[in-house]
Structure formats: structure tokens, C-alpha cells
Amino acid sequence: MSRDSRFDILFEPVKIGPVTARNRFYQVPHCSGMGYRYPNAEAHLRGMKAEGGWAVVSTQEAEIHPTSDLTPANEARLWDDGDLPALSAVTERVHAHGSLAAIQLVHNGLHVANRFSRMIPLAPSHAVSDSLDPVQARAMDKADITDMRRWYRNAALRAKKAGFDIVYLYAGHDMSVLQHFLSRRHNDRSDEYGGSFENRLRLFREILDDVREAIGDTCALAVRLAVDELMGPSGITCEGEGKDIISALGELPDLWDVNLSDWSNDSQTARFSEEGYQEPYIRFVKSVTTKPVVGVGRYTSPDSMVRVVKQGILDFIGAARPSIADPFLPKKIEEGRIDDIRECIGCNICTSGDNTNVPMRCTQNPTVGEEWRKGWHPETIARSEAPEPALIIGGGPAGLEAARALAQRGVDVMLAEGGGEWGGRVARECRLPGLATWGRVRDWRIGQLSTRVNAELYLHSPLSAADILQYGIPHVAIATGASWRTDGVGRTHRMALDFLSEGILVSPDAILSEGAEAVPSDGPVVVFDDDCFYMGSVLAELLARRGRTVTFVTPESQVSPWSRNTLEQARIQKRLIGLGVEIVTAMALAGRTKDQLELSCVYSGRSRPVDCATLVPVTARLPDETLWLELKAREAEWADAGIKTITRLGDCLAPGLIAAAVYSGHQYARTYQEQVDKDRVPFMREDIARLYGLRSG
Numbered sequence: 001m002s003r004d005s006r007f008d009i010l011f012e013p014v015k016i017g018p019v020t021a022r023n024r025f026y027q028v029p030h031c032s033g034m035g036y037r038y039p040n041a042e043a044h045l046r047g048m049k050a051e052g053g054w055a056v057v058s059t060q061e062a063e064i065h066p067t068s069d070l071t072p073a074n075e076a077r078l079w080d081d082g083d084l085p086a087l088s089a090v091t092e093r094v095h096a097h098g099s100l101a102a103i104q105l106v107h108n109g110l111h112v113a114n115r116f117s118r119m120i121p122l123a124p125s126h127a128v129s130d131s132l133d134p135v136q137a138r139a140m141d142k143a144d145i146t147d148m149r150r151w152y153r154n155a156a157l158r159a160k161k162a163g164f165d166i167v168y169l170y171a172g173h174d175m176s177v178l179q180h181f182l183s184r185r186h187n188d189r190s191d192e193y194g195g196s197f198e199n200r201l202r203l204f205r206e207i208l209d210d211v212r213e214a215i216g217d218t219c220a221l222a223v224r225l226a227v228d229e230l231m232g233p234s235g236i237t238c239e240g241e242g243k244d245i246i247s248a249l250g251e252l253p254d255l256w257d258v259n260l261s262d263w264s265n266d267s268q269t270a271r272f273s274e275e276g277y278q279e280p281y282i283r284f285v286k287s288v289t290t291k292p293v294v295g296v297g298r299y300t301s302p303d304s305m306v307r308v309v310k311q312g313i314l315d316f317i318g319a320a321r322p323s324i325a326d327p328f329l330p331k332k333i334e335e336g337r338i339d340d341i342r343e344c345i346g347c348n349i350c351t352s353g354d355n356t357n358v359p360m361r362c363t364q365n366p367t368v369g370e371e372w373r374k375g376w377h378p379e380t381i382a383r384s385e386a387p388e389p390a391l392i393i394g395g396g397p398a399g400l401e402a403a404r405a406l407a408q409r410g411v412d413v414m415l416a417e418g419g420g421e422w423g424g425r426v427a428r429e430c431r432l433p434g435l436a437t438w439g440r441v442r443d444w445r446i447g448q449l450s451t452r453v454n455a456e457l458y459l460h461s462p463l464s465a466a467d468i469l470q471y472g473i474p475h476v477a478i479a480t481g482a483s484w485r486t487d488g489v490g491r492t493h494r495m496a497l498d499f500l501s502e503g504i505l506v507s508p509d510a511i512l513s514e515g516a517e518a519v520p521s522d523g524p525v526v527v528f529d530d531d532c533f534y535m536g537s538v539l540a541e542l543l544a545r546r547g548r549t550v551t552f553v554t555p556e557s558q559v560s561p562w563s564r565n566t567l568e569q570a571r572i573q574k575r576l577i578g579l580g581v582e583i584v585t586a587m588a589l590a591g592r593t594k595d596q597l598e599l600s601c602v603y604s605g606r607s608r609p610v611d612c613a614t615l616v617p618v619t620a621r622l623p624d625e626t627l628w629l630e631l632k633a634r635e636a637e638w639a640d641a642g643i644k645t646i647t648r649l650g651d652c653l654a655p656g657l658i659a660a661a662v663y664s665g666h667q668y669a670r671t672y673q674e675q676v677d678k679d680r681v682p683f684m685r686e687d688i689a690r691l692y693g694l695r696s697g
Contacts, residue, residue: 001336007302009309011334014055014292014316017220017254019100019165021055021316024309025330026294028257029058029104029168029224030320031354034369035074038686039086041359042076044372046101047093049323052378053330056316057094058102059087061170064155068107068177071116072357078105078155084162091163102166103159104224105152105211109177110137110186122148124180124187124194145193145203148177152207156214166255167215169207172226174262178204179226182245185235197241201248208252220254226261228281236261238281243288250289257294257318258282263351264567266296267321270346271434271538272571275304283313294318300325300343302333324350325364328379342378342444345437348566349659355565363441363659366401366666373683376670383410384673388644391416391471393463393627394479396424397658398650398665400445402477405669407452414473415455418462422446424481425651426658428512432538433545441658465630472642477668478628479661482621482651484508490530490619492555492588492602502592504614511539511616516546523613524549526597528589533562536618537572543616544579551582551610555602559583584610621655628652 003011011023027049034042042059049057062076063069077083087103094101110123113133121129121137122144129135140148152169159167171178180186181203187194193202212221227242229235236242246256260266260278268277276297285293294316299305305317322329325344332340342364350368353360359369367376387410392403395417403415421427423442430439449455468476486507488497510518519525525548529536536552537560544550552559559573576583584599590607591598597612628648631638638646649668650661676682 003334003336004338007306007333010302010305010317010330016056016100016166016222016292018217019220021100022098023053023055023330024305024316025054026056026316026318027054027058027323028294028296028318028320029060029102029170030324031060031073031075031351031360032369033074033353033357033359035060036077036083036086037074038359039089040684040686041369041372042086043089043093045369046090047096048327048371048378050094050097050099052323052326052328053334054099054319054323054327055330056100056102056166058166058168059090059104061104061106061175062087062155062159064105064107065151066117067114067119067122068109068112069114069117069119070108070112071114073354074357076103078103078158081158084158087159087162087164095163100165101163102168102222103162103164104168104170105155105159106170106175107148107151107177108175109180111175122177124177124189127186130174139189148203149207149210153210153214156211160215160219164219166220166222167211168222168224168257169204169211169253170224171204172224172259172261173266174226174229178207179261182241183236197244198248201245204245205249205252208249212252221252222255222257223249223253224257224259226266227258227285229261230265238284243284246285247288251291253291255292255294256285256289258285259296264570267348267351267567268346268571269348269566269568270298270437271534271568273298273346275299275301276308279308279313286312286315292316296320298322298344298346300329300341302338321346321348321350324360324362324368326378327365339447343437343440345440347438347658348568349657351567352565361659361663363657363662364444366659366663370683373685374670381405381408381670386673387411388474388673389414390475390477390672391468391473392477392479393468394424394481394649394652395419395422395457395459396479396481396650396661397426397441398652398661399424399477399479400442400449401662401665402479402649402668403455403457404445404448404452405666406672407449407455409669409672411454411672413452413455415449415457416461416463417457417459420459422457422459424479425512431515432512433541435538438658441662463627465627465634468631469634469637469641469643474642474644475672476631476643476646477649478625478631478646478652479649479665480624480627480652482623482655484618485620485622486617488528488589488617488619491532492530493619497589499592500589500615500617503594503597503612506614506616508535508539508616508618511542516543516548519543519548519614519616521548523595524551524611525614525616526551526553526610526612527616527618529554529560530617530619532556533560534568534572536560537563537576539616539618540576540581541579544576544581551584551612552576553584553587553597553599553610555586555588557585559585621651623648623652623655625652
């Protein structure tokens with residue numbers, strides 16, 4: 001297949017100062033959760049992007065000094081020459097595929113607590129660290145400013161030595177001392193580095209000049225700037241100082257990377273924003289600089305990419321999340337394989353990796369983070385040498401991915417779904433408010449399976465244990481999903497609460513299947529959320545939008561606390577408040593009558609009633625394992641029936657994230673026919689001592 005000529009503009013080379021990007025696809029700096037602790041994994045992740053056609057591949061932020069210590073977050077480090085081997089490994093893998101390597105230098109200022117280094121954080125003015133630690137940053141004096149300039153210069157020299165083509169100065173997401181100096185909110189100095197706009201800009205100018213001198217004329221200099229903080233007059237705005245900064249410095253860097261601040265604004269989920277949502281804020285940039293501009297907006301549509309270039313909004317299509325969901329997005333556009341693009345769903349499971357200090361994962365791309373330690377490639381998978389047929393039972397995310405990947409391996413696959421639609425939980429959840437893009441998990445896999453002659457797909461095909469034994473297919477995978485509990489058992493209540501049945505009780509599954517109509521229209525509804533992620537809040541939102549009077553009760557101190565990891569928590573709680581949902585926190589369930597629910601404080605035990613005609617408990621799920629148990633009871637018959645293996649996948653094995661279900665299905669396909677040694681670590685581990693040349697003794 002050949003590229004559609006409409007997309008030719010995306011493959012034009014673009015100069016960035018002394019270097020040239022071979023196309024307009026630009027993987028902007030993004031965290032990976034791998035960083036300095038997992039250097040091989042980090043290098044292979046970035047190298048995969050380059051192989052997939054991204055002309056520029058950037059690191060995550062790289063701390064320039066121990067006074068900018070983000071521990072336990074696992075970013076890049078450039079404290080001294082000892083950090084060069086890890087970063088050189090990144091540039092080598094990126095360059096191997098003809099791409100430019102970029103590094104984002106940062107001093108995090110008051111954003112850190114320096115938990116590892118135990119050094120005092122630095123800031124323009126005396127300030128409390130925004131890390132929630134009982135730590136304060138001290139106001140930098142002139143000697144500190146001199147040190148800061150030197151640290152940036154030293155880091156730039158090391159970056160050049162490590163082989164980077166583009167060196168970034170980071171002034172975004174409210175995470176950089178450079179942005180802190182610019183901000184009237186953080187900078188109340190009365191010397192030449194505070195007060196007026198020009199004074200607050202001074203350190204930025206000086207460090208720009210210092211880094212330019214350090215990297216010379218062979219590396220490009222880039223600036224990543226937050227042009228709007230969505231705080232109105234209290235912060236930087238695109239009509240105000242965001243525009244003033246670029247107008248004042250417009251020609252000094254070789255490239256402007258512009259976005260929103262903070263991170264939760266920049267990386268909004270699909271539940272709260274559309275593709276291209278940053279355009280109104282960054283549209284002005286090219287009018288005040290002649291230098292190339294890169295920006296993001298969760299672009300997955302090639303037509304949208306072409307539009308923003310032709311409209312003069314961007315020169316480069318910046319991406320973090322779309323490049324994670326599909327590292328080969330540029331190549332697929334270039335080769336005319338648009339339907340093969342694995343589109344980002346905007347769920348931010350990727351950000352949760354960084355926020356929980358582990359290597360990232362992705363709902364759409366189960367291979368991310370496994371490029372090195374398991375040798376998984378997002379596009380290729382070894383064909384089975386002696387493929388034996390496989391039967392997958394259940395057409396949800398785990399079953400679809402298992403069938404797709406097995407078919408790619410050359411295995412004859414039969415996929416049987418008992419219901420009338422594909423997608424399992426994805427099909428039901430994508431109908432909830434704001435979650436429509438989640439349907440891409442199903443749609444991409446069905447699209448891929450439809451092209452495989454060795455894959456047979458059957459709806460309305462419930463199978464019994466007797467059916468499976470009769471078919472005698474050698475390998476069987478059960479992916480029958482899970483169901484929400486209605487007995488109250490979850491994190492807070494570990495034993496069933498018999499009193500819940502004293503009034504009307506509606507399962508989340510009923511709402512997922514029937515919509516708000518599953519809940520009686522008369523009387524107040526209580527959503528009790530002990531799941532702590534998205535489901536409780538999105539059901540409350542659905543019901544409130546349908547006119548129900550909703551009270552949201554949780555044992556936690558805020559709504560959906562795990563969604564802090566996906567950068568959504570504040571937006572979720574704000575939305576529920578805006579919809580008139582009463583929020584009751586730190587309360588467990590203590591009793592029930594027909595019209596009321598008795599709550600008890602998780603701290604004091606004090607009780608209070610709340611009106612409740614219908615209760616929707618969102619607590620935990622149970623695997624739908626009936627079929628598995630029936631087959632296990634007849635295990636003695638497997639061999640005679642010609643069955644070699646029966647395996648549980650996804651939520652049927654252990655309920656979890658959609659990302660975990662997809663991963664489970666993919667892992668099954670990768671290890672198909674293998675004998676797994678349960679005593680062996682199933683992946684490679686980093687040998688830090690060897691990488692850094694350390695010796696024992």
C-alpha cells in the first residue's frame with residue numbers, strides 16, 4: 001500500500017536550527033516510569049518510537065542536580081558523568097533508526113522535596129514544597145543563581161556528550177524553577193530577578209544564553225513552555241504573559257514546544273476533552289516567532305494532523321500518549337495503513353505508571369514497557385513453528401487480544417462470544433458519559449481479526465463444559481469476565497453485609513446493561529464507592545444527568561482517589577459537584593432500612609442516616625468462573641478429548657483494569673504452547689552495577 005497524497009505534508013523534513021527532522025512526527029518529552037533505575041527498558045522504549053517513524057524522540061525530564069531530586073519518581077538524571085551511560089544508550093537506539101534524540105533538562109525548584117538527596121529545595125522565594133512533604137524551599141540568593149546557571153550549563157555539556165541532538169529547557173507544568181521565576185504566584189522577589197515581567201524573565205534569558213553557548217552550533221536548543229495555566233489572572237495566560245514570554249524570546253531557541261500547565265491540564269483524559277483541545281491556547285504562537293512549533297492534543301487522526309499544519313498552528317505533530325498507544329503511528333500513515341493505527345483512548349493508564357513509580361503500561365498497547373525485559377515488539381510476534389488450534393471463549397478485551405495475537409502468530413483461532421456484541425465490559429463501559437473512545441479497544445481488535453483468514457468469530461455462542469470437551473480443540477482460553485458484587489464486600493467491608501437487601505439494590509452491571517432505566521425513577525439514589533477509580537463516579541454522573549437525586553458515599557477522603565494517578569480526580573469531583581451530587585466522604589455502611597442507609601465514620605465510628613431508596617454498591621467484582629470450575633472438575637477427561645491446556649484470562653482470572661485484561665490476553669498469545677517455569681523470574685532485570693561499571697568489594 002502507498003501513502004495517501006493528502007498526508008504528504010506530514011512527511012516533509014523540517015529544520016530545527018542545525019539539525020533536520022525527517023518528518024513532522026515528534027514524540028515530545030514524556031515520563032515512562034523507567035528512567036534512571038531501568039535504563040535498558042528506557043532505551044528500548046525510546047528506540048521503538050524511532051523505529052516506528054517518529055522523527056524526534058525525547059526523554060522524560062532529566063534532573064540536572066541533586067537539589068532537583070524527584071524520588072521516588074523515576075525520571076532521567078544528569079547529575080554528573082556517571083549518568084552518561086544510561087542516556088547514551090537512549091541516543092544510540094534512537095539514532096539507529098535515523099531519528100533525532102532530544103533531552104529535557106530540568107531543575108524542579110519547589111516542586112521537589114529532595115527525599116533521597118536530603119538537600120534543601122530551591123525556589124525564587126521562600127515557599128512550601130508542593131510535594132505535600134513537610135518541607136520548605138529556600139529563596140535563592142545571588143550565589144544560588146550563579147550555581148543554577150552553572151548546573152544548567154554543565155548538564156547541557158553532558159547532554160551533548162551523551163549524543164543528544166536537541167537540548168530542552170523545561171518551563172512547563174509548574175514543575176520547573178524557570179517557570180517558578182516567571183510566575184508572579186511563586187516569585188515575590190524585589191531584586192533584578194523579581195517584580196517586573198522583564199526581571200522575572202531574566203534568569204530564563206541568562207540560562208538560554210548559557211545553554212546555547214554550551215551546546216554550540218551542532219545541537220538544537222528547544223524550550224518547553226506552559227502558555228496557559230487555566231488559572232485566569234492568577235497564572236500565566238495565552239493572552240497575557242504566555243504570549244509576552246514567546247514575543248520576548250521568540251528567536252532565541254530553535255524550537256518552541258508549547259502546552260498547558262499543570263500536567264493534569266496538559267494531559268486531560270478523553271472523559272474531559274476532545275482531540276485538539278489545546279489549539280485555542282497555542283494558536284497564537286506562530287504569529288510571534290519564526291521558529292518551528294510543536295504542540296500536543298492527543299491527535300490520532302491523520303486528517304486532524306494535516307489540518308493543524310495547514311492552518312499554521314503547528315509545524316510538528318507532538319505526541320506522548322498517541323506514541324505510546326502506537327509507536328508505529330507515523331509508519332502506518334506513511335505506508336497507507338490507516339486502519340492499522342492503534343488509537344489512544346485517552347484513559348491515562350500510562351500516566352498512572354509514572355504516578356505510582358513503576359514502568360508505564362497502556363490499555364491499547366500491551367507491549368509498552370516490555371520492549372526490553374520481555375523482548376516484545378508492538379508490531380511483530382514470532383509465528384508458531386507448529387501451531388495447534390485454539391479456542392477463545394469470551395469476546396471482551398482479554399479474549400479479543402488473545403485471538404488477535406494468536407492469529408498473527410499463524411494459529412487457527414475460534415473466538416466464541418455468548419452474547420450478541422463484541423467487547424465485553426468495553427462495549428458496556430464505552431456507553432457511559434465521556435468514555436466513548438474506550439470502544440477503540442474493541443474496534444481495533446475486531447478490525448484486525450476481520451483481516452485474518454485463520455480467525456473465526458462467533459456471536460450468540462455460549463459454550464458449556466460438555467461442548468468444549470466435545471470439540472476437542474487442543475488449547476482453550478476462558479475469558480468470560482467478571483461481575484460486580486452486590487453484597488458490599490470490598491476494601492472496607494471484607495465480609496458480606498446482609499442488611500443491604502432491606503431496600504432496593506441495583507448492581508452496576510444492571511446499569512451498564514440497561515442504562516439509568518435500571519434504577520427506579522422515584523426516590524434518592526446512593527452510589528457507595530469502595531472501588532476508588534472511575535466506575536462509581538461515572539455511574540453517579542450518568543444517574544444525575546438523567547434527573548436522579550444522587551448521593552455519592554465513599555470510605556475515602558475524596559471522590560475516586562485512584563484517579564489522581566490518571567490526572568482526573570479534581571475534574572471528577574468538580575463535575576459531580578456541578579451536577580448537584582451530594583458527596584459524603586469517610587463513611588462506611590452500617591445498616592439499612594427501606595428508605596434509609598445508616599453510615600458510620602471510618603475514623604470515629606459515629607453514625608448518621610442518609611435517605612436512600614435505591615443503593616448502587618460499587619465495591620468489587622467476582623470472576624465469572626463457572627465454566628472454568630466445571631472444566632476443572634472434569635480435568636481427567638481433557639487428554640482423551642484432545643485438550644492439552646485450558647487457561648483463564650483477564651477478569652475471569654482476576655478482575656482488574658481493562659489494560660490488565662488486554663495484557664493478559666497478549667501474554668497468553670506470546671506464551672502459547674510454552675511450558676512456564678513458575679520458579680523463574682519471567683523477564684530480564686536491570687544490572688545497574690554492570691551498566692555503570694561498578695565492582696564489588
